[in-house]
Amino acid sequence: MMGMKTYWKNIFLILLMILSLSGCTENPVDEDGLLITGREECYVSNFDLLGTDRLSVRIGNAEIDNDECTIDVVVAYGTDLRNLYPQFTLVTDAKLDPKITGITDFSDLDNPKRYTVISGNRQVRKTYTVYVSVQPLK
Numbered sequence: 040m041m042g043m044k045t046y047w048k049n050i051f052l053i054l055l056m057i058l059s060l061s062g063c064t065e066n067p068v069d070e071d072g073l074l075i076t077g078r079e080e081c082y083v084s085n086f087d088l089l090g091t092d093r094l095s096v097r098i099g100n101a102e103i104d105n106d107e108c109t110i111d112v113v114v115a116y117g118t119d120l121r122n123l124y125p126q127f128t129l130v131t132d133a134k135l136d137p138k139i140t141g142i143t144d145f146s147d148l149d150n151p152k153r154y155t156v157i158s159g160n161r162q163v164r165k166t167y168t169v170y171v172s173v174q175p176l177k
Contacts, residue, residue, distance in 0.1 A: 069134075069161060071134065071138075073132075073134055074132065074159075075159065075160060075161055076132045076159040076160060077159070077160055078130070078131060078132045078133075078158060078159030078160055079158050079159070079160055079162065079163050080130040080131070080133065080158060080159070080163075081130065081133055081156050081157065081158040081163040081164070081165050082105040082129070082130050082133075082156065082165065083103050083105065083110065083127055083128065083129060083156060083167055084103070084128045084129065084130060085101070085103070085127070085128035086101040086103060086110050086112060086125070086126070086127055086128070086169070087101065087112075087125075087126040088112060088114060088123045088124070088125055088126070088145070088171070089123065089124040089125075089126055090118065090119065090122070090123065090124075091119070091122050091124075091142070093124065096114045096115050096118045096123065097112050097113060097114055097115075098113045098114065098115055098174050099113060105165075108165050108166060108167045108168065109167065109168050109169075109170065110167055110168070110169045110170065111170045111172070112169065112170070112171055112172075113171075113172050113173070113174050114171060114172075114173055114174065115173075115174055116173055116174045116175070116176050118173065120144070120145045120146040120148075120171065120173075121144045121145075121146045122142050122144075123142065123143055123144075123145050124139070124141070124142055124143065125139055125143055125145075125152070125154075125169065126139070127139070127154070127156075129156055130156075130158075130159075131159065132158070132159025133156050133157060133158055133159055134156075134157050135154055135155070135156060135157070136154070136155045136157060137154065145169075145171045148171060148172070151168050151169055151170045151171070152168075152169045153166055153167065153168050153169070154166070154167050154169065155167070
């Protein structure tokens with residue numbers, strides 16, 4: 040009887056391996072381990088800047104122009120522009136380059152930051168320019 044259990048267990052494991060390996064070939068992954076899909080959409084749907092306390096420092100909503108690939112954001116007066124954490128919301132399956140890995144320095148207002156959004160199929164690229172301005176003191 041033990042021989043028969045072992046036989047069926049081995050058959051089950053072999054079938055499980057075959058199914059798991061065959062399921063991986065439909066959608067490949069990129070160099071970051073992210074799934075490459077057929078989606079061509081490539082845009083930013085929301086943008087925020089967070090301070091070191093991880094709270095938003097922006098005043099009002101960021102103005103995102105997906106045709107011109109610009110993002111205009113106003114931050115509160117007194118914000119430390121050298122220590123901000125940009126937060127992008129992208130269309131499904133898109134990715135951002137460079138990756139956001141932590142605090143970013145936005146203090147050089149004459150040289151805005153640029154980020155490239157890459158579509159899910161990795162064929163479409165749009166480079167967005169982020170313009171930061173400080174709310175005037177009233």
